[in-house]
Amino acid sequence: MQRPKNPPRGTYDLLPKDSEKWQMVEKLAKDIFQKASFQEIRTPIFEATEIFARAAGETSDIVNKEMYTFEDRSGRSITLRPEGTAGVVRAFLSNGLDRAPKPVKLWYQGPMFRYERSQTGRYRQFTQLGLEQFGSNSPEIEFEMISMAWNLFQKLEIENLTLEINSVGDKESREIYQKAMKEFLNDNLSQICPDCQKRAETNPLRALDCKVPEDQELYQSKAPKIQDYLNEDCKNHQDILLNLFKEFQMPYSLNQSLVRGLDYYTKTVFEIKTSDSKLGVQNTICAGGRYDGLVKELGGPETSAFGWALGMERLITLLNENSNESKLDYFVTYPVGKFNKAYKIVQDLRNQGYSVAVDYENSKDENKQFKIGQKLNAKEIITAN
């Protein structure tokens, strides 16, 4: 057999060079989550297809063309999770966490699967790290959770980040706005791009972040603004959140064109974007929002909820190169036949907390042993004799 050339399309191998970065990020994130009393949940990598179909919305692109869906041997329709929230909500309900003290605060990390064209910062198997909260309707918890993401990025010394906020309104106000957008698009059908003509039917709000400059100009100047359609409740909710950002000096911008790809969002939505060119057009590294209707949609009681997810691969590519500092403290060599003695030293050093490697080759040539140690970049090379 020929040497394999690539892993399957849209996937990648995480090599030791980079896994260190992942571990570092994971450690920092876990620390932040733990301190804010969020607890980890691990849910299956696949779920019944229906879970995702209902959560993301039957008409969404994710459901219609991006899911890895298959029948298992008993004919059940199974789907590899394309995002984390639906599975967490399902687990929340399956395990009766809706009866636990509110809010229930959870975090998760794991691979997600979407059948898409791969690009920089976009894979078919990718990893999301996310937070979910069930039971609180308050803007304060949104503020805290967004701060946690922001805080993580600051600790990682990632620069050039912007926080964009918007509200998509609650069910009622969004429906009215959606209708207004649809009418607006239909009135201007001849001027807008083919994609937007489609969006007029399928997802009118999506037109707002159309890439065509002429369309953008039209929407900016003439399209109805979501902020004008928010009812008092949504408006107050947003004001409290924005005031908290001001109070705690978190820079944000209100972006009225910001909408989400999944149907379940209500009220607050946000994205954290980078202007770093390393990610090309995939510049959103963290996004989320409120989804007060989802738990009920999946068969649970009316439950307020808020969450976000960040793309680990995207985040990692923004990190600076890690230092070349050696991770290996000792390399232990020994004369022929003296392994036992050498290994006692090894154990001893490891018990003291050092990272230690041994020369298994047991080369007779001392000089060569030394060179092996050098190649491993050991801080100290010692010989047991």
Next chain:
RNA sequence: GCAGACGUAGCCUAGCGGUUAAGGCCCCAGAUUGUGGUUCUGGUUAUCGUGGGUUCGAAUCCCAUCGUCUGCCCCA
């Protein structure tokens, strides 16, 4: 799903119709080095992504296919 660019050893690159496909890094072996990345010598590794076609002759031209990248769609 659409559009464009690109696939030469583990990695980076040369060759762009004509003898046994070239170099650097890495790797392996040996020597050198009075002691932590020296220097030298030798060696392994490529059916030039894959499959067809054009041609006396293809890594080089054409087609298909797979993969990568950039943009669109969509999205973390």
